[in-house]
Amino acid sequence: MNTCEGARPRVLEAVLDRGRIVLLALPVVFVATFLIAPLALAFAISFWQRVGFRIRPAFRFDAYLDFLSGVRLFVLERGVVVAAEVTAISLVLAYPIAYFLCFRVRREAARVVLVLFTLPFLVNYIIRTFSWSWLLARTGPVNQALEMLRLTDHPIDWLLYSDFAVLLGLVTSYMPFMIFPIYLSLVGLDHRLIEASFLLGANPWRTFRRITLPLSVPGIFAALIFGFAGAFGDSAVPIILGGTGYQLMGNAITSALDVLNYPLAAAMASVVVIVMLALLLCWYVMFDLKSFLGKILYWRF
Amino acid sequence: MYGIRIPRRDVLKAALYGGTGLALGVASWPAAAAEAVNFADIGVGDPGGDWSRYTRASGGSGVNLVSIGNGPSAILNVLIAGGGTKTYDIINIVGGMQKPLVDNDLIEAIDTSKIPNWAKDGYVAEYLKPGTPGFDFIGYLGKIYGVPTVLQGDSFAFLPEATGQLDTYGALFDPKWKGFVALEDNYTTAGQKTALYLKESKQATIGDPANLTPGEVKAVVDFLIEKKKEGQFRTLWSSFEQAVNLLVSKEVKVLDCWEPMVFVAKSKGIDAVYAAPKEGYLLWAMAAYIVKNPARTPARSKATYDLLDFMLGGWYGARITELRGYMTNPLAPAYAREHPDEFPADKAQRIAAIDAGVKKKFEKGGTWQQRWPTNVETYEAEWARFKAAPGG
Amino acid sequence: MTIRPLAQWLMWLALAAVLCVLYLPLVPPFLFSIDARGTSAVGERLTLRWYASLPDNPVLVGALGTTLVVAFVTALAAPALGLLAAMAVRELRIPRVILLLVLLPVFVPGISMGLATALFFRQLGVPSSLWSICVVHVLWALPFATLIILTVMATFDPVYLEAAYMTGASRWRAFRDVEFPLIRPGILGAATFSMILSFNETVRTSLVQGPLNTVQTYIWSTYLQVGLSPSLYALMSLLILVTVMLLLLSLAIGRRVTR
Numbered sequence: 001m002n003t004c005e006g007a008r009p010r011v012l013e014a015v016l017d018r019g020r021i022v023l024l025a026l027p028v029v030f031v032a033t034f035l036i037a038p039l040a041l042a043f044a045i046s047f048w049q050r051v052g053f054r055i056r057p058a059f060r061f062d063a064y065l066d067f068l069s070g071v072r073l074f075v076l077e078r079g080v081v082v083a084a085e086v087t088a089i090s091l092v093l094a095y096p097i098a099y100f101l102c103f104r105v106r107r108e109a110a111r112v113v114l115v116l117f118t119l120p121f122l123v124n125y126i127i128r129t130f131s132w133s134w135l136l137a138r139t140g141p142v143n144q145a146l147e148m149l150r151l152t153d154h155p156i157d158w159l160l161y162s163d164f165a166v167l168l169g170l171v172t173s174y175m176p177f178m179i180f181p182i183y184l185s186l187v188g189l190d191h192r193l194i195e196a197s198f199l200l201g202a203n204p205w206r207t208f209r210r211i212t213l214p215l216s217v218p219g220i221f222a223a224l225i226f227g228f229a230g231a232f233g234d235s236a237v238p239i240i241l242g243g244t245g246y247q248l249m250g251n252a253i254t255s256a257l258d259v260l261n262y263p264l265a266a267a268m269a270s271v272v273v274i275v276m277l278a279l280l281l282c283w284y285v286m287f288d289l290k291s292f293l294g295k296i297l298y299w300r301f
Numbered sequence: 302m303y304g305i306r307i308p309r310r311d312v313l314k315a316a317l318y319g320g321t322g323l324a325l326g327v328a329s330w331p332a333a334a335a336e337a338v339n340f341a342d343i344g345v346g347d348p349g350g351d352w353s354r355y356t357r358a359s360g361g362s363g364v365n366l367v368s369i370g371n372g373p374s375a376i377l378n379v380l381i382a383g384g385g386t387k388t389y390d391i392i393n394i395v396g397g398m399q400k401p402l403v404d405n406d407l408i409e410a411i412d413t414s415k416i417p418n419w420a421k422d423g424y425v426a427e428y429l430k431p432g433t434p435g436f437d438f439i440g441y442l443g444k445i446y447g448v449p450t451v452l453q454g455d456s457f458a459f460l461p462e463a464t465g466q467l468d469t470y471g472a473l474f475d476p477k478w479k480g481f482v483a484l485e486d487n488y489t490t491a492g493q494k495t496a497l498y499l500k501e502s503k504q505a506t507i508g509d510p511a512n513l514t515p516g517e518v519k520a521v522v523d524f525l526i527e528k529k530k531e532g533q534f535r536t537l538w539s540s541f542e543q544a545v546n547l548l549v550s551k552e553v554k555v556l557d558c559w560e561p562m563v564f565v566a567k568s569k570g571i572d573a574v575y576a577a578p579k580e581g582y583l584l585w586a587m588a589a590y591i592v593k594n595p596a597r598t599p600a601r602s603k604a605t606y607d608l609l610d611f612m613l614g615g616w617y618g619a620r621i622t623e624l625r626g627y628m629t630n631p632l633a634p635a636y637a638r639e640h641p642d643e644f645p646a647d648k649a650q651r652i653a654a655i656d657a658g659v660k661k662k663f664e665k666g667g668t669w670q671q672r673w674p675t676n677v678e679t680y681e682a683e684w685a686r687f688k689a690a691p692g693g
Numbered sequence: 694m695t696i697r698p699l700a701q702w703l704m705w706l707a708l709a710a711v712l713c714v715l716y717l718p719l720v721p722p723f724l725f726s727i728d729a730r731g732t733s734a735v736g737e738r739l740t741l742r743w744y745a746s747l748p749d750n751p752v753l754v755g756a757l758g759t760t761l762v763v764a765f766v767t768a769l770a771a772p773a774l775g776l777l778a779a780m781a782v783r784e785l786r787i788p789r790v791i792l793l794l795v796l797l798p799v800f801v802p803g804i805s806m807g808l809a810t811a812l813f814f815r816q817l818g819v820p821s822s823l824w825s826i827c828v829v830h831v832l833w834a835l836p837f838a839t840l841i842i843l844t845v846m847a848t849f850d851p852v853y854l855e856a857a858y859m860t861g862a863s864r865w866r867a868f869r870d871v872e873f874p875l876i877r878p879g880i881l882g883a884a885t886f887s888m889i890l891s892f893n894e895t896v897r898t899s900l901v902q903g904p905l906n907t908v909q910t911y912i913w914s915t916y917l918q919v920g921l922s923p924s925l926y927a928l929m930s931l932l933i934l935v936t937v938m939l940l941l942l943s944l945a946i947g948r949r950v951t952r
Contacts, residue, residue, distance in 0.1 A: 020864075021785070023777060024777055024778075024780055024781035024784060024785065025781065025785075026774065026777050027774040027775070027777050027778035027781065027795060027835065027839070028778070028781065028791055028794055028795070030774060030831075030832075030835070031794050031795060031797060031798065031832065031835065032794065034810060034813065034828055034832055035797055035798055035801070035806070035809075035810070035832055036794070036797065037813060038806075038809030038810050038812060038813040039797070039801065039809055041809065041812065041813070042805060042808075042809045042812075052404070053401060053404050053405055070682070070685075071685050071686045071689040072685060072689075074689045075689065093711065096704075097708060097711065100704050100708065104701060104704065112944070113708065113712075115940060116712060117712070117715070118885060118889060119716075119933060119936060119937070120715050120716060120718070120719055121889045121892065121893060122889070122892060122929075122932050122933055122936055123718075123719055123722065123929045123932070123933065124892075124893065124908065124909060124912050124925075124929060125893040125895070125909075126895070126909075126912055126913060126916055127722055127912065127921070127925070127926070127929055128718045128719070129718075130542060130543070130546075130916070130921075131717075131718035131719070131720075131721045131722060132718050133543070133546065134546060134550065134721050135717060135718065135721065137546075137550040137552050138550070138551070138552055139550050139551055139552070140550065157480065160552075161535055161536040172714065172715055172718070175715075176715065177886075180841065180882055180886070181840060181841055181844045184841065184844045184845050184848075184878065184879060184882065185844045185845075185847060185848060187848075187878075188844075188845060188847070188848020188849070189848060190848075190850075218843065218844045218847040218848075219844050221840075222840040222841065222843070222844050225796065225799060225836075225840065226799075226837065226840070229799040229800060230799075233799075233801075233802050233803055235802075235803060235804070235896060236895075239486070239539045240540075240543065242536070243536055243692055244529055244534040244535070244536050244537050244688075244692050245486075245529070245537055245687060245688030245689065245690070245692070246688075247688055249802055250802050250803055250804060250896070252685070253802055253804050253805060254372065254374055254804050255374075255681060255684075255685060256681070257373075257374035257377075257378060257804065257808070258372055258373045258374040258681065259373070259677050259678050259680075259681045260373075260374075260377060260401060261678065261681075265805065265808075266805070268802075268805075269801065269802050269805035269809075272800070272801070272802050272805075273797075273800050273801055276799075276800035277793070277800065280793065280796065280800075284789060339904050343914065343917075343918045343919075344914050344915045344917070344918040344919040345918060345919060347752065347919075349750075350749065350750055350751045350752060365904055366752050366906075367902065367903075367904055367905070367906055368752065368906055368910060368911045368913075368914035368915060369899070369910075369914055370899065370913065370914055370917050370918070371917065371918055374804075375899065378808055378811070378900055379811075379899070379900060381812075382808050382811040382812040382815060382900060385821075385903075387820060388820065388821055388903045388904050389904075539917070540916050540917045540918075541915075541916065541917060541918055541919055541920040542916045542917075542920050542921050545920055549732065561919075561920075562920075565920055568730065569730050569732045570730065570732070625919060
């Protein structure tokens with residue numbers, strides 16, 4: 001086409017650049033259209049007033065007051081606490097596993113093990129969770145095994161329909177998700193950095209603390225998001241494995257929708273989103289963006 | 302040198318995406334020719350996938366069954382938000398939802414003259430007469446909106462080998478079975494049964510268990526919270542599968558549930574009994590509503606009414622009773638008896654037995670479930686308080 | 694640097710223990726699917742009739758088709774969009790904002806997202822169909838795909854691209870030949886993730902499903918109202934079996950190729 005270098009290629013580059021920006025903006029446009037616009041509408045509705053079954057545009061805080069001053073606030077608190085616990089436990093389990101698979105295991109074996117971690121997710125989530133309620137029942141195999149091993153003389157009640165059961169259900173559901181990002185960020189580490197650290201005389205623990213761990217922060221960040229958001233928004237595990245009346249935010253919102261209380265449901269959803277955004281912003285502030293986007297931010301072209 | 306070179310791989314990818322999109326677009330094209338009624342059902346109304354008799358009777362129309370949940374939010378939101386009014390023709394759910402559905406302009410009144418089997422359905426005349434609480438399951442403001450496809454009375458189940466015979470809802474709150482009782486997570490069933498019990502046992506002043514005043518709701522929930530603190534309840538169940546599991550694994554000894562769960566438990570070898578409490582039963586009916594859609598073609602309208610008529614017929618009624626354990630319509634037991642090729646003798650007997658059993662429940666009476674009480678929001682708020690209360 | 698073999702063995706043991714706990718809930722469905730009464734009292738009457746009855750359920754077969762199509766679309770679209778989003782994060786001047794926007798679907802409770810999106814579709818007059826289900830699934834999978842790809846990109850050294858440009862490659866060529874192969878594991882991982890997420894997505898789908906069923910909404914509905922048929926357990930067991938066989942096959946082929 002054009003053989004003359006100089007002015008022409010710059011125009012071409014400009015066109016390519018603009019086209020590229022359109023392409024790169026695509027995901028943002030996608031989310032903006034299909035999620036932000038609806039969310040904005042939902043957020044607006046949380047201020048509207050109920051008139052019978054309909055809702056009328058208004059600006060009142062009734063729904064928020066109802067939510068924040070009533071019993072439902074307890075559900076929010078519990079949601080945050082449970083999600084934090086699940087994320088912490090899962091991270092403590094996932095990181096060593098990812099580290100082991102990356103550094104101490106052959107690539108092919110590691111790949112196979114990773115696939116093994118994904119297989120259970122092919123089984124429907126409801127069926128998996130419900131299986132736990134069968135396994136942990138008073139007459140279920142776990143209790144039977146415990147009794148056979150003489151570790152207890154009567155069925156343990158708190159295995160099921162309890163905080164323990166909910167934690168178990170959530171951890172087994174989301175911990176495998178967290179292994180992958182950590183593994184990916186560890187695998188991509190430049191091994192020469194670790195070697196250099198040893199050459200300079202650092203012991204393994206020091207190397208880990210100063211080199212490996214900080215460089216794997218991108219993976220940890222992704223893992224924390226997967227774990228916390230997943231556990232916080234879960235609505236099946238609480239009602240299948242939880243005790244009498246155990247519910248998390250997803251269940252509470254459904255309950256409000258059951259009586260067509262759209263402003264209240266919208267208020268609850270908005271508060272959930274705000275809480276999550278606040279946590280994300282905390283992370284943004286505490287950690288320099290460079291640390292979890294790594295080399296990406298040195299991008300210049 | 303700076304030419305735009307589109308790599309082969311990108312062309313392939315684009316072709317793949319484009320081709321997929323085209324294929325999907327073609328695949329989601331509505332099926333041509335034959336009418337297919339979009340039938341949203343909570344699962345009870347599925348006769349095992351066999352709609353052939355309907356197709357024959359209606360001159361070629363089919364049924365596209367979509368499984369939905371029974372929670373009010375599931376139904377209302379699917380219709381209001383999910384564009385369900387343009388998609389679904391019939392929704393078959395537990396009745397009594399006319400008020401929110403009609404007030405939100407989601408269903409249309411039913412012209413019973415277009416349903417020949419309506420007149421033959423003696424249960425409508427007997428149990429769902431205008432002016433009686435039963436009418437509230439299918440009608441609103443004097444008009445009929447729902448076709449009663451299922452009728453039933455609920456109480457609770459128990460394991461006789463552990464508890465002996467029980468005949469009062471008080472068993473659910475009896476400290477003897479502490480930690481071995483479970484309730485349904487539903488204020489219109491468990492809540493109403495508790496109210497019925499408290500009224501009959503004079504533990505609270507309650508006018509009509511079907512429509513509690515805010516004060517009465519609070520009293521019922523206070524009672525439940527007290528029991529929860531004492532550790533009376535093992536859990537609140539929210540699904541059929543969960544309730545059956547509670548019985549089959551003998552996790553509980555007394556269970557507030559629906560009769561089909563007892564049938565399923567029995568089929569798995571558990572000796573469970575559905576109680577006949579002296580306070581009476583919680584009576585309810587399923588209603589098939591026609592979704593309001595002014596753009597519905599006359600052909601589809603006719604197919605819809607044909608389906609409603611089919612659901613009040615003998616074969617459908619017998620099949621649903623056989624599969625789900627609910628009472629359907631008077632033509633069902635007779636049909637099962639007269640067609641031994643389709644319903645062998647033992648099945649026909651079972652159908653007749655279920656039918657007779659439910660009729661007995663209606664004779665005994667009790668309280669009609671109120672799916673949308675006047676103070677439903679107080680119910681919901683108070684139930685949230687019950688759920689948030691600390692347990693024992 | 695080697696570590697003591699004992700420590701290695703202990704770690705393998707711990708790993709096996711964790712995997713066992715994760716696989717434990719897969720055992721009951723399998724047991725139920727081969728028992729005549731659908732209970733766990735296996736050994737009394739073993740049967741394969743639940744497997745045989747699978748094709749007889751037209752709703753389930755239809756739902757399976759829908760689920761597979763949606764999963765396929767999600768596994769293609771979400772990583773593609775995720776890749777673009779990751780590139781947008783690093784090239785446009787507002788990385789924090791873009792990241793926030795792309796992560797938004799994860800922060801919104803399932804039912805609120807489904808309801809809001811459904812209302813939005815209705816306002817636009819878009820009928821609920823395969824497309825609305827796909828949109829919701831891709832929306833849900835996008836943040837996960839993006840994060841995974843970002844994680845892999847974070848380890849990719851831009852110096853390679855610099856080298857590519859210095860030898861005269863155009864942007865697209867540099868991306869295709871230099872960057873893409875190095876972040877391919879991330880993209881494959883994102884695709885796998887997206888497919889898994891699509892396979893498990895119930896609540897958001899239930900509000901935009903329209904006249905279609907997916908396996909998840911079907912299971913949810915029957916679970917709630919009429920009880921799970923053992924044929925569903927059979928379906929799940931079959932799914933695992935087929936996947937394991939495909940995996941073994943691909944492993945065997947991989948071995949043969951490298952030999």
